[in-house]
Amino acid sequence: MEKKRPQTARQYVLGTLRAEILKGKHPAGARLRQEEVASRLGVSTTPVREAFRDLLAEGLIGLDTHRGVLVRGLTLADVRELYELRIVLEPMLAVRALHLTSAAQLDEAEAVHLRLCEEKDPERWANLNVAFHQTLNVAAPDGRLTRIVASLAEAAGSYVTLSMHATPELMTLNNGDHAELLRLYRAGHEAGVASKTAAHLSQTLSAIERDVETRVVILAEAE
Structure with a gap:
């Protein structure tokens, strides 16, 4: 270990x-x-x-x-805006990176994926998750899209950790998504990579929305 x-x-x-x-x-x-x-x-x-x-x-x-x-706390408006942007832009970046990513880089991403599958701590899982996606897209051209996506992903980091705390089973679901993304990257499947990237982000957004809404209801009932 x-x-x-x-x-x-x-x-x-x-x-x-x-x-x-x-x-x-x-x-x-x-x-x-x-x-x-x-x-x-x-x-x-x-x-x-x-x-x-x-x-x-x-x-x-x-x-x-x-x-x-x-x-500050977390608001649904913040998280929805972040993820609406990510769901549009990250599939575009993934497609740009797809045919430039080497077998060695995919092997490196798979090694991170295996660590993700073993990790149970939400904080450490979230950090490894960032490393996984960065490794997948490291070959993308260093342009404005790459910088914007990196900035949005960093801003969303706390929400990703929140979703793992709130819905621990989401780690298992996301690990499954990562395995499928690796398969699609290795197959060079553009439409599949774009679709899976968007669905992967939507899944996390849904989990965060459920938790934030639950917190709002609990606070309202306590007042």
Whole structure:
């Protein structure tokens, strides 16, 4: 069994806070205090400050002039906009990459796929998922489409992790999608790659929508 690489303090704080926000431990509008987080997690304030920057880039927190760092929460409008764009653009990128991807690159993607099939932790699975898709599309021309897709995928990272926490069986479903994508890439099947890429993203969007809607109903009933 492969040994897990040790996390840096920044990665530890980022992963912990991200998981807590996604699981609803810190509701939208809650204030995160740097010193309190550092004390609770047993680290200095430096990795907490760095993790706050990462969470700000991911859209999970915001900055208020008077109150400091506040949890933004997740909205259906955000996730739908992200995934509507991804569902249009990523199949286009996949088709562009398809005939430029080498057998060695596909073998590398398959190795990541095998690790995904063994992984049960949502955070680590989500990170490997990014690596899988990057490896599949690494041969795509380095143009505007590639940069836009990469930016959208990064912005969606927190939502992917959320979907894995909310619907653990989705990891198994997505692993099946990955196996099929690999088969289609090896076969050079353009229409199949485009269709499967879009369906794969739609499946994740549906899972996130169900969880976000459930959270909204629970909060409304509690008020």
